[in-house]
Amino acid sequence: MDWYVKVLKQYFDFSGRARRKEFWMFGLVSMIISIVLTLLDMGVGLYNDLYGAGLFSSIYSLAIMIPSIAVSARRLHDTDHSAWWLLLMFIPLLGVLILLVVMCFNSKEDNEYGPNPKAEPSLGDNDNLAV
Template identity: 35%
Template sequence: MGGYMTALRRYAEFSGRSRRSEYWGFVLVNVLISIVFSILLLVSGYDYEAMEPSGFSIVVLVLLGIYALAMLIPSIALQWRRYQDIGWPGAVSIIGWFVNLLTLIVAFIPGNDGPNQYGPDPKA
């Protein structure tokens, strides 16, 4: 939960670095929230095959959309800082949006020890 809250506090901060723990904490909480939304849609009677919302499922879908939009900037900023943590320019993360394997690899690479051109070591 700490990584999630740290990412939200640094909402639109593209400078500096983010550790793997911050990245994976943010991803884990977002996955759990997505699971909760999916369960709410199942309970509300949302028909996944026909994709026809009705009643409560419309409310859940609207809330899901609002949440997704609210998390867009923090997730982009976090990914940007994660790239900078391993010493790559944050702009390379744009490529990662199209090549998801690159983003997955970067998520597992440990950051540079000590300060780099993007800021001090967040572990220190």
């Protein structure tokens, strides 16, 4: 859950770099929350079949839109790509597949976007910290 909170704390931070774990854990937790909220919408009768969404899940989706774009931009920076690559999402199917592959790339060494985040102690990695 630390990775999810870390991304939310960097709500409007489009600079710097994000590790693969940070990006994918945020996506996983967001997807689980979305599923739970959709089930809640269905349970209380707020789900609309016409739109394919409910009130709670829609509000949540809007709330995490900016952090999702920001962590995606930082993830692209980590792979030594510009955040402008996010515009590939507008190419149906092919653009999303290209971005999916790029988001799986390993971190690059220090680049113009900052130092390699793998060199820094990660969240939950207390073994590397001096006591």
